[in-house]
Amino acid sequence: MRRVAVIGVGVTKFGKHERTCAELFAEAGLDALTDAGIRPRQIQGVYVGNVVGEAGERQLHLGPQVTSALGIPEVAATRFETACASSHAAFRHALFEIASGAADVLLVGGTERVLTMPTDRSTEVFAYASDAVFEQPAGLTFPGVFALIARAHMTKYGTTEEQMAHVAVKNHRHGVHNPKAQFRKEISVEQVMRSAKVADPLKLYDCCPFSDGAAAVVLASEEVARATRKPVWVLGSVQAGDSMCLHDKRDLSRAMATERAAQAAYRQAGLGPEDVDVVELHDCFTIAEIVATEGLGLCEPGTGGIAAEKGETSLGGRIPVNVSGGLKAKGHPIGATGAAQIAEITTQLRGEAGPRQVDGASVGLTHTLGGNTATVLVSLFGQEPR
Amino acid sequence: MNATAATETDRGMTAREFFDGVRAGRLVVQRCAACGALAVPPKAVCPTCESTRWDRATLGGDGEIASYTVIRVPPGQLAADAPYVVAVARMAEGVSLLGRLTGVPIEAIGVGLPVRFAGALRDAEPVVIAFRPR
Numbered sequence: 001m002r003r004v005a006v007i008g009v010g011v012t013k014f015g016k017h018e019r020t021c022a023e024l025f026a027e028a029g030l031d032a033l034t035d036a037g038i039r040p041r042q043i044q045g046v047y048v049g050n051v052v053g054e055a056g057e058r059q060l061h062l063g064p065q066v067t068s069a070l071g072i073p074e075v076a077a078t079r080f081e082t083a084c085a086s087s088h089a090a091f092r093h094a095l096f097e098i099a100s101g102a103a104d105v106l107l108v109g110g111t112e113r114v115l116t117m118p119t120d121r122s123t124e125v126f127a128y129a130s131d132a133v134f135e136q137p138a139g140l141t142f143p144g145v146f147a148l149i150a151r152a153h154m155t156k157y158g159t160t161e162e163q164m165a166h167v168a169v170k171n172h173r174h175g176v177h178n179p180k181a182q183f184r185k186e187i188s189v190e191q192v193m194r195s196a197k198v199a200d201p202l203k204l205y206d207c208c209p210f211s212d213g214a215a216a217v218v219l220a221s222e223e224v225a226r227a228t229r230k231p232v233w234v235l236g237s238v239q240a241g242d243s244m245c246l247h248d249k250r251d252l253s254r255a256m257a258t259e260r261a262a263q264a265a266y267r268q269a270g271l272g273p274e275d276v277d278v279v280e281l282h283d284c285f286t287i288a289e290i291v292a293t294e295g296l297g298l299c300e301p302g303t304g305g306i307a308a309e310k311g312e313t314s315l316g317g318r319i320p321v322n323v324s325g326g327l328k329a330k331g332h333p334i335g336a337t338g339a340a341q342i343a344e345i346t347t348q349l350r351g352e353a354g355p356r357q358v359d360g361a362s363v364g365l366t367h368t369l370g371g372n373t374a375t376v377l378v379s380l381f382g383q384e385p386r
Numbered sequence: 387m388n389a390t391a392a393t394e395t396d397r398g399m400t401a402r403e404f405f406d407g408v409r410a411g412r413l414v415v416q417r418c419a420a421c422g423a424l425a426v427p428p429k430a431v432c433p434t435c436e437s438t439r440w441d442r443a444t445l446g447g448d449g450e451i452a453s454y455t456v457i458r459v460p461p462g463q464l465a466a467d468a469p470y471v472v473a474v475a476r477m478a479e480g481v482s483l484l485g486r487l488t489g490v491p492i493e494a495i496g497v498g499l500p501v502r503f504a505g506a507l508r509d510a511e512p513v514v515i516a517f518r519p520r
Contacts (some may be wrong), residue, residue, distance in 0.1 A: 033427070118462075119459070120460070120461065120462035121462055121463070122467065123459060123461045124461035124463060125448070127461050129425070133401045133405075133427070134401070134426075134427050134484060134514075135484060136461075137512035137513070138472050138484055138485055138486055138507075138514045138515070139460055139461065139467060139468075139470055139472060139486070139514075140457075140472050140484065141457055141459065141460065141461060142473055143455075143457075143459065144457050147455035148454070148455050148474055149421045149452040151453040151454060151497065152452065152453040152497075155497045158403070163400050170491040187473070196458075197456070197458050198458055198459045199455045199456065199457050199458065199459070199481065200455055200456040200458070200492075201455075202455075218435055244427075245426075245427060245483040245484065246474065246484060247426075247474045247483055248426065248427065248482070252452065252453050252474065257499075316465050370421045
């Protein structure tokens with residue numbers, strides 16, 4: 001397999017947009033191409049993550065719509081859907097296409113518009129990513145999924161609502177320094193604790209927002225990457241699965257797919273969790289960050305909440321997590337999230353993250369959940385190729 | 387309570403059949419004919435032993451709450467139900483099920499609460515499993 005690098009990144013502002021998914025992707029894609037110093041027609045293929053295009057925009061067949069919006073309609077383009085992990089799955093597909101020698105330069109990312117829908121409709125549409133027969137009819141929402149996980153984690157380990165609140169406070173503090181973030185204001189533990197209940201024990205400020213936005217990265221072979229300004233190398237990338245239904249998973253307090261993907265990705269890279277300097281992980285809900293830090297081996301089982309409370313996962317802490325603001329503050333345009341995480345890690349490993357830069361970061365990790373933890377992708381990146 | 391004896395070998399159980407059972411007040415589930423593992427939802431291959439031979443088993447109906455949540459922001463079509471309790475119950479035979487917990491004040495719910503399968507939540511499609519406290 002050939003070495004592959006990220007050579008350019010582009011991310012739109014996250015929040016509410018009036019432009020279409022394709023137009024948003026064109027902005028992020030063009031920014032990524034410009035950053036890479038690659039002409040649009042050097043791109044040999046486009047992979048785009050998108051989840052709710054049908055419901056949000058009545059749009060299928062998004063692939064050629066984004067290449068048409070970019071002005072390169074003749075380029076092959078395909079949409080990927082693995083719920084919230086869609087653009088991370090698209091990334092991994094592109095990685096293997098280049099690693100195998102089938103392509104040299106690909107554009108990959110994701111785009112989403114959710115704020116075209118009112119909250120009750122988007123809550124319903126997001127629930128489509130849970131089981132339509134065994135879960136949706138009971139009224140299980142996505143906050144509900146992670147509330148069930150939270151309750152199990154609290155019961156098993158004694159994790160508290162205050163510890164979960166610390167995750168939200170930290171990620172909001174980080175988001176202040178990210179000009180692309182949807183929310184750029186600090187919040188307090190008290191504000192989180194007082195916010196409206198959504199799905200007990202989760203409250204409004206435990207939940208990431210609904211967001212529109214797009215993100216894209218340019219992936220290239222070593223030969224192409226060596227001629228660019230600051231390539232960031234892909235050291236490993238693994239997708240793992242778990243049972244579709246929450247009740248059918250082995251242990252509600254763990255994300256088994258995260259553990260499987262992380263272990264395999266560390267093996268691919270020849271690294272362990274102790275080698276990672278900066279992490280962008282899937283904090284769709286505060287408990288999701290706690291479970292992920294444990295599943296990725298950054299914290300001992302049951303200590304993810306304590307780590308957040310003690311500041312271990314803050315910028316300047318032992319292992320900074322979600323210095324972009326995470327999904328919580330940066331926003332979560334679901335199809336774009338995986339690519340946005342990869343863009344952040346690339347920026348960090350290039351040393352170009354400004355006030356949110358993790359000093360000396362040379363190895364980074366991205367982790368993206370799809371649905372109720374039934375799909376997980378973990379990728380590792382380095383300043384130097386393996 | 388133990389699962390009842392298998393009556394036929396089957397690898398084609400459907401969700402429809404499972405929920406028809408729920409409507410009739412029975413929890414009929416797949417049981418691996420090789421290793422005895424129970425499966426909900428139905429599966430083609432046993433995740434434990436890779437057998438493709440399945441029997442049926444009828445659960446006794448007793449379980450306890452493994453986790454629960456009070457949904458206060460519902461999907462649009464369930465607005466009239468909110469707030470409502472969605473729970474995962476671990477059944478006595480070892481398999482877990484997701485459904486609605488009714489007939490108990492929210493303050494009285496906790497992990498470990500003994501519950502009993504109470505048929506379908508309402509007499510309408512789609513079928514939803516209901517639990518009540520024992």
